[in-house]
Amino acid sequence: MSLTSSTPEDAARSASLSARSLAILPVTARNEALSIIHQALSKAKLEILEANANDMTLAMQASNSGTLPQSLVKRLDLSKPGKYEDMLQGILDVRSLPDPLNQTTLRTRLDDNLELERVSCPIGVLLIIFEARPEVIANIAALAIKSGNAAILKGGKESSHSFEAISRVISSALDETQVLNQAIQLVKTRNVIDELLQLDRYIDLVIPRGGNELVKYVKEHTRIPVLGHADGLCSVYLHKDADPEIAKRVVVDSKCDYPAACNAAETLLVHADVLETILPGVAEALLARGVSLICDPQSKSALQKQLPSSSAALLQEATETDYDTEFLDLKIAIKTVPATSDSSSPDASLDLAISHINAHSSSHTDSIVTTDQNAAEYFMNAVDSAGVYWNASTRFADGMRYGFGTEVGISTNKIHSRGPVGLEGLTIYKYKIRGQGQVAGEYGAGKKAYKHEKLQ
């Protein structure tokens, strides 16, 4: 890792050149580099946690004076039990994953001795811009090296001590590997994001890791493709035949397991038929966890009938903007899905729930609770989100949970990679043709015909 104080352009050019040699390094050499980085970070735990404690002190001061959101402070803390070990384990998990490169995903015999093959290869140069979460440096370095991509890392000022300590360790570790030091570039200079975002001739993909503001800023200021999501507005829909226990479990976990996460639920849609039967149990469980319930008139009046008056007094009234708000907090907006029937649709209420989600959710992850398989499959096909779940918490939307080792982020893009992005999402492919001098002019109407035989 190059602890560069040179210009962003130098860093990017240098990353771009070293990307070529990283791209053709065998997987044994890439894995070996991960082992060496893992050892070095294990050994340097104390020194890195000390640097992190410095960042935490400054962040807590900033939070107390109101200049830094509390959620960012939480994300910064590397000393939370298990967090450092998870970071280290993430590197080993990535190492043990199959090589994402040189995978053949298509083979076609175009003609005798003329074979087409599609083979996975690295994208090239990644730019990762992040705010807090210092463990991201290790995650990203591991994912980049394993996937054969060079990376330029730009940290935020909140994590600058942690960032520098981790980087120093990775940098000297890389010197003992076949991965060129320049393949992982660290940009410490401040206020260079705009300049980096203009370097589309060297950088192939930008991955912003941070809050909505950062992601939006990046998307608006670059022509380089951006992978990630600005909002995480996830919903749970309780269908008319939802199992009450499953409803309670799924909603409570989706909302409360980690409210500051992008995969936490922000909206609860409820079929009108179950407002007085299933919703009250769910509402009590949420209230018991300290969640504010922001209700539309129908759900509010149903809950007022069914809940003890002490609970009912806590209910709040929703406005339309609540259904477009990512609270990132112990709040949930509840909306009733009318029990309508419509001869042109087998389940008009389900269609209304789906339309609401497609119009208001951020296409991140949405879940249906139902005992009806047909309704579940219809929901999962028709909801246009990266994750569509049946009877499961939205919180499962995560690269580690999906079995991808670690992740570079969760994408709500409609192209390339969607959902949690691990190694595979950092690759692209190339087409190889091996021939014996065949030429295209020999084929066509009245000439030779292509065989187009699928191989393997």
Next chain:
Amino acid sequence: MSLTSSTPEDAARSASLSARSLAILPVTARNEALSIIHQALSKAKLEILEANANDMTLAMQASNSGTLPQSLVKRLDLSKPGKYEDMLQGILDVRSLPDPLNQTTLRTRLDDNLELERVSCPIGVLLIIFEARPEVIANIAALAIKSGNAAILKGGKESSHSFEAISRVISSALDETQVLNQAIQLVKTRNVIDELLQLDRYIDLVIPRGGNELVKYVKEHTRIPVLGHADGLCSVYLHKDADPEIAKRVVVDSKCDYPAACNAAETLLVHADVLETILPGVAEALLARGVSLICDPQSKSALQKQLPSSSAALLQEATETDYDTEFLDLKIAIKTVPATSDSSSPDASLDLAISHINAHSSSHTDSIVTTDQNAAEYFMNAVDSAGVYWNASTRFADGMRYGFGTEVGISTNKIHSRGPVGLEGLTIYKYKIRGQGQVAGEYGAGKKAYKHEKLQ
């Protein structure tokens, strides 16, 4: 197809809404729509060719007065023998291809009764902007419908009569299908490209089909992802052990089969060792086809020695910009790769050829002619292009030739789709989880562990 004269925003909103129903249409209904469009276009051949003849008359006048390049006129002509039939066949080819949707590309058991599945689905709404090539309307409509995507088509003024005639036929054909008429939108209004490019809330992908200027303009004026390529600067490299016959065949076809195509070769790299042995035969074959040879000093002097003086007199001198120029014409720039040796590299000349290509080619398609398998595999791994060929013409870079049916274009992007883009390139995927009420809070250190069993 909606022959709309409404605003671009109305067209896009309408496409976006109808995309939802197209996305969940079974493949039988999508294929049926293709059959009906095919029949309708077959029946309307005469009427469409008449409209095309009108466009051709105007284009020829414009070309004669110098306001339209000759290459655009060629692309406009639907009456060339076999072209209309190819267009019709393209629709049937797409129909006969396997359904690109609902393909499961990953299945993992996260835990008992908790399964993760990755399933292909449509991207949403495509915007296709094209200049000439009226047959593109039929290709794109077929590919969009089969892949479950809505499409907005914006034609250029050169093809307006053909465009309108084909659109009218497809539009009335769609009325007999389950595909909503609004799913394929035709925008006839002029000067609305800028407005369309701003509609990123409705449009998911832009595909410009046209010259370099159009593609560059689109890339610079939108935040919507753009699929395609601005330049097609392809190279052929003759290695020191190239087979002379194969060299001749591959270079001549790459250059001459269709010089106006993006997959035609523009640069010929030649190992210094074969300047006087293999290059002269290649040069004579090219000259016999009327190709101008634009040579660096070394290749020029070698050819002057070997060629008859009448041929040698035709040689031109290259400047550096010739190696960055897409001639789209019967011209090729020849450059010598020095026969160097370098103890740190097994084949320093090969590395120089690769570096030249990575620095100057447009990452479209590049070919090596060699009898050495190791050199070929190294070249194909290290050249960072969508197509990397061994002993085969660059002209094979084409969706039809790859067996994809037809194509929407050839992408030199580093993300999503690369090379010729057929049905698969118009899909993305979503992750489905089917559970029984599992929640993420149950898993983690000291709690339940994920199984992450690969299924199928």
